[in-house]
Amino acid sequence: MTDSPVSDSSGGSFAITTVNVNGIRAAVKTRNENNHGMLPWLSAHSTDVVLLQEVRASEALTRKALAPALDDGWHLVMTESAVKGRSGVGILSRTEPAAVRIGFGSDEFDPLGRYVEADFDLGGATVTAASLYLPSGAALTDDPKDVEKYEEKNRFLDEFGPYLDRLLTSGRQVVVAGDWNIAHTERDIKNWKGNRKNSGFLPHEREWVGARIDSGWVDVARRHHGDVDGPYAWWSWRGKAFDNDSGWRIDYHLATPTLADRLTRTWVDRPDAYDRRWSDHAPVTAEFA
Structure with a gap:
């Protein structure tokens, strides 16, 4: 692993991980001796909360896939998509969370299972942790399917932006993390020149993320790592x-200022x-005092 210390919640800190599992049933499979799968990863890391995206399964099937972890004491809350095999x-x-929303x-989007949040007593305070799977969208072309995906993502941004604004002013300590499907700056995508007209790096999408940060949300990984690729x-x-590490930084945590300061x-x-990957996304963890 690279730059992957194991958190120690016994010292008063707590850690929140986000990962797009790209199908929970596939993520828990151990395909060969070099692919350890999600369950061994979960056992090896002492993170406190894991935010999952693209579960792509019913709650019953998800609980079956995660049975060893749940038997070990983990708690699960989740959404199901009205479209079978999608999102979640x-x-x-x-x-156990104190509250779940x-x-x-x-x-339009709540039935598709793209967002869930829960309250936890972490570090002596109530912290809201939210899992987000933002639509991937598409570049705007003459293809009707691309047009629909492009417009769907824009509708999501139009609805979700005001909700984030309300969360920011709620006075709560909140972190919204997940697969945002938007690389904010050129530092967040290796081949940014070749992706300027592709979904996930379109100007209005990047401006939308920038507006959230300008309003007060903190991209904690960018604050921590600084101005690096x-x-x-x-x-x-x-x-x-x-x-070649030709990747995207589209999985990240946005935190309210008080929580980000921790x-x-x-x-x-x-x-x-x-061949040790169990998803096309890697887990991203933020630890707070």
């Missing part, structure tokens, strides 16, 4: 993208070899 987000936690009040957490399965470190659990 969840929250795994070592302690599914969706953000959207008639990456660290990336998604690489295509194709070609040599992973080996950040101690953040890291990407990048596997040390291609």
Whole structure:
């Protein structure tokens, strides 16, 4: 692993991890001796909360896939998508949440299972941890399917932006993390020149993220790592993208200022070899005092 210390919640800190599992049933499989799968990873890391995206399974099937972890004391809350085999987000936690809220009040997107948040007593304070799977979208072309994906993502941004604004002014300590499907700056994508017209790096998408940060949300990984390339957490399965670290930083935590000020470190659990991957995304963890 690269830059992947194990957190120690016994010292008063707590850690929140986000990872797009790209199908929970696939993520827990151990395909060969070099692919350890999600469950051994979960056992080896003492993170307190794991925010899951693209679960792509019913709650019953997800609980079956995660049975060893749940038997070991982990708690699961999740959403199910109205479209079978699509989307779905969840929250795994070592302690049972005090409250759970599914969706953000959207008639269109809540049934698709793209957002869930839960309250936890972490570090002596109530912290809201939210798992987000933002639509991937598409570049705007003459293809009707691309047009629909492009417009769908824009509708999501239009609805979700005001919800984030309300969270920011709620007075709560909140972190919204997940697969944002938007690389904010040129530092967040290796081949930014070749992706200027592609979904995930379109000007209006980047401006939308920038507006959230300008309003007060803190990109804790960018604050921690500074003005450097990456660290990336998604690489295509194709070609040599992973080996060449030709990735995207689209998995990140946005935190309210009070919580962000408690950040101690953040890291990407990048596997040390291609065949040790159990998703095309790597877990990203933020630790708070």
